Amino acid sequence: MADDGRRALGVEEEFHLIDLRTRRLTPRAPELLELLPHDVYVEELQRCVIESNSAVHRGLDELRADLTRSRATLSAAAAELGMGVAAAGTVPLAVPTELQVTETPRYRRMLADYQLLAREQLICGTQVHVDVVDRDEAVQVSKRVAAYVPIILALSVSSPFWSDGADTGYASVRTLVWQRWPTTGISAHVDTADEYDAAIHDLISTGVISDPGMVYFDVRPSAKVDTLELRVCDSCPSVDTIALIAGLFRAMVVREAASIAAGEPGVVSHPTLERAALWRAARSGLEGDLVDVVTATPRPAAEIVRSLVADLRPQLEQLGDWETVYRLSEQAIHDGSSASRQRRMLRRRGRLNDVVDLVIAETAGRVVAPAVADSDPGLLHGYQPWTQPGEPKTYDEAVTADGRVQGPYREIVAATAELGPVELRKRQSLVEREQSIDGVTFRISGHDRAQVFPLDVVPRVLNAAEWQTISSGVAQRALALNAFLRDVYGEQRIVADGVIPIEVLDRAPGFRSVGSAPAWAAVRAHVCGVDLVSTEPGRFLVLEDNLRVPSGVSYAIANRRLMTQFFPEIPRPEGLLDVSEAVGMLADTLAAAAPPACVGVPACAVLTSGWDDSAYFEHKMLADGAGIPLLLTSDLLVHDGIVYRVDGEHRERIDVVYARIDEEMLMSSVGADGNTLRSGLTQAMRKGTLAFANSLGNGVGDDKAVYAFVPAMIEYYLGETPGIAQVPTWLCAERSQRDYVLDHLDELVVKPIDGFGGIGITIGPHATEDELAARRRELISLPERYIAQEVLNISTHPTFDGSGLYPHHVDLRVFVHLRSGPDGVTAHPVPAALTRVAPAGSLIVNSSRGGGGKDTWIVSR
Missing domain, CATH: 3.30.590.20 (Creatine Kinase; Chain A, domain 2)
Incomplete structure (x- = not known):
């Protein structure tokens, strides 16, 4: 008993x-x-x-x-x-x-x-x-x-x-x-x-x-x-x-x-x-x-x-x-x-x-993450900007070196602390449930299935002065890169004048013959994505350019909606720009991309590889928001140099395709009639019956080696001084520069020239001896495939990790639309930017590497 x-x-x-x-x-x-x-x-x-x-x-x-x-x-x-x-x-x-x-x-x-x-x-x-x-x-x-x-x-x-x-x-x-x-x-x-x-x-x-x-x-x-x-x-x-x-x-x-x-x-x-x-x-x-x-x-x-x-x-x-x-x-x-x-x-x-x-x-009883005391009023217990030994102090955008919350973040952090870690975790769980329902997902590298794109509770604030510098700088950069793309697939004046060596183009994997097909196009980079990082207050550097299929604007829109719905207690500043304008801007940009043979209002469509694409959520949101169809390659039919959308027995002419699909996959895909699309699409572009946004062949502008010459492009095409600086870059294809990189391999970041998503990067100070040795062998045998850059001590931002706020590195993707009109090619910065958050302790900030995002508050005044 x-x-x-x-x-x-x-x-x-x-x-x-x-x-x-x-x-x-x-x-x-x-x-x-x-x-x-x-x-x-x-x-x-x-x-x-x-x-x-x-x-x-x-x-x-x-x-x-x-x-x-x-x-x-x-x-x-x-x-x-x-x-x-x-x-x-x-x-x-x-x-x-x-x-x-x-x-x-x-x-x-x-x-x-x-x-x-x-x-x-x-x-x-x-x-x-x-x-x-x-x-x-x-x-x-x-x-x-x-x-x-x-x-x-x-x-x-x-x-x-x-x-x-x-x-x-x-x-x-x-x-x-x-x-x-x-x-x-x-x-x-x-x-x-x-x-x-x-x-x-x-x-x-x-x-x-x-x-x-x-x-x-x-x-x-x-x-x-x-x-x-x-x-x-x-x-x-x-x-x-x-x-x-x-x-x-x-x-x-x-x-x-x-x-x-x-x-x-x-x-x-x-x-x-x-x-x-x-x-x-x-x-x-x-x-x-x-x-x-x-x-x-x-x-x-x-x-x-x-x-x-x-x-x-x-x-x-x-x-x-x-x-x-x-x-x-x-x-x-x-x-x-x-x-x-x-x-x-x-x-x-x-x-x-x-x-x-x-x-x-x-399970073994080891403590993995420090607990944060509820008694800490700001959830900043032990908050230390992330710095490697021997490196200068990391700039944190919200917290000073002595632990004080500054500027607009005082009210934000106070409101976050008022909710407390238990309530914040509950809200985050509700956010992730909503994201799962809405399909706000992204595929992390190495994963078979997409995961929700985590939203951090602490928004990032860009003040009016910062946004003026950023928006004008990226607009200038987009115009110069667009001029480069038109030139490099045409007369190649920039090569003839000795600004860019022809070898750079020869080695660029993204330089494709199909790029010359729309010779009539004044705009090739209709939607540009520019990745920036901050290294000190008010100073931003361009990390890379994205002129093929830059993703992220829909995540910025979704983040704002989720923050408004689930964190209404966090006070919004006056003059906050409306991110939802981005969808209407896309519709206008695609309409402005009409090819020469288009008569009347152009018929536009978003082209996707399907639901298993890592950014399918964005494809669908943009298509629905712009009021245009979302198509698969199997929905396309090319006949007599004209592209049609096929829906059963019905055909509808398509003038502008916003291609959110890998270029090689697109050209090798089979259309509605069972034929490969390559020759038909190329013919349609040459005849001026079809415009791609962004144009095929734009990958040359994303090339890491070409990136090194963008400041020279700005001066060459625009006659201006770059408004935003970029990271000093060594071209390993050049013998003397490669030798410098080899001598300083443990101090530099080495990247493949055609890499994306943080894949293939070696960060010297954080790499193992085996990783450095493997990269050294690659630089000796195939130097033309790599560039090297300085290791940046990029800014951190308070990020909720379940019990408190900790510093995580962040970057910023800004979007610019280019349109051709009576005044020539004009740039239109999008009032929706995506802040991406690196995993804890990582310098690589990229959606495909995990981490997540933040709502980015752009303040106009």
Whole structure:
């Protein structure tokens, strides 16, 4: 019989086994089990999972110490074999074909009977056992605690990613996978152990399950001993979370057992509502609302957790657990769920490997990120602008070297701090949910699927003077580059006059013969994207130019809408420019791009490679906003030098195509008639019946070697001094410059001339010896493929990382439209700029490398 004052409890934990070299699941449990005590560690269905069983304890602190020791033993043994141990519902890297079901008769039978369910059982859970007087009490208590089970699940959620690396949108996808088994979910609503056993007997009689061990209710009486089992939880990286859940569950059992003995009714809730509450907990965890099953209303998770802890205070004090459970519950609310921490790590670093490393480290009890005290009024506890040893102090745009928030950021940071980390995390979760619904996604390099494009809560402010410098400087640059493109595909005066060596063009991969097709075009770079960085107050440098398919303006528009919707407390300055004007500007720019043979209002279209394009969201938003069709190459038909849009039997002439597709993919694609588009599109451009925005062949203007000559272009074509400086650049194709780069390789950034998305970059001061050696060999054998630049100490900006504000490097993509009219070619800066945020500790700021973005506030006065 259980002692109501100190009912004993124990825990079973399941752990994923990770290959530390690949960060993938590895089926080596039998090998690891040979090194471990067989009475504590046992096999599971999948050979990439090991289960550990704690001893039975009456004290919560003793249980926590036992779990800590058990994890330490397991982690140490795994490390000897090159493995890590991860306590999480799922881990994001696995190759299912490499995994194996454990070779026992029972597990082989389960594989044969349940097929996909067994093969995809790449999940881990935690079970808590609490003593009961007898199985009748267990059955009655299980019904009465069902209303509170979703709260427990919300505390444990740790499975936001599936094994293919995709963000599922759920805090606990393990719950969804687990509920596919036929006997999971809410327990049978019966009143006695005999009725419960009869229900289980009937289940076994159906042949759907083979034994009582396959009853996986969220709360169930044990089939072997007098305990009540809580089975709903994900495995938890944090031992503190397990201790908190065990303490709460035991207190619930004590309370409900006492109420039963006193003849008092329990909470009455409908199973349908309980299931809905469980789904909501799996969806949002601690970062959203949970369902209050008593009132059938949504309430903030933090509020519901605090209410449960307060309601259980008499039992927790009786058990001696009050202070521990209260402290751990507040810590859990402050830190957020493991699912939230994993997503934050992906935003910070942009790599799933780092997510796996985070879970392994937390499982082993190592602190990965410093906690920020709620008492800090500005969430700037320990805020230090990011600087490498020996480098000059990094310029932070919002916080001075002595920690003072300056200028317009004083009110912004104050409003952010007023919301607090818990509310900010909740709002961020709501933002990501909205982004997922709207498709505001981008594909991070190396990922098969697109992820949401994270929005940071602290906007970036550009004052009127800064915007005047930026907008006029990038407009000047766009005009010069457009003149260069017209010239280089025509007379090549700039080459004849010795401003640019012909070798630079010969080596430029983006210099294509198709570029000469629209010889009539006054504008070739209709939509220009210019990437800038700041290195000191008011000083911006051009990092690179984007004249092919510059993306990002729709993300700037979406960021403004999301900030307005979810963070209305952050005060907006007067004179804030309206980002939504960008869509109307695009419609005007495309109309102005009409080819010579166009009669009347030009018919325009946006061309995309399809929904799996990393920026498909932008393609669709721009097409819808501009009121023009979004087409695939298979929708195009070229006949007699004229391009048509084909829709069933209907044909409609197209005059202007805004091409958001790789040039080579476009030209090699098959049109509606089954023929390759290359010759037909080229003919249409030559005849002046079709205009591409941006023109094909513009990649030569994006070339990193050509970039070095843009200041000379501005002087040559415009007769002006550059309004914005750019980064000093060495052309490795030139022997003397290459030799300088080789001598200073550990001090410079080396980039491929045709690179994009931060791919192929070596940052000398941060590179390993092996990386430098490999780059040295490439510079010696293929120097013409690379340029080198100084390492810039680019500015940082306060970025919310889940618990406080930390400095992350930022850049700025500014957009300029060029149009041809009576006054010649004119430049029109777009009042929507995209601030991109680098992962923590990284100097590479690019959407495809992770990090995210900020709402950029351009102030006109």
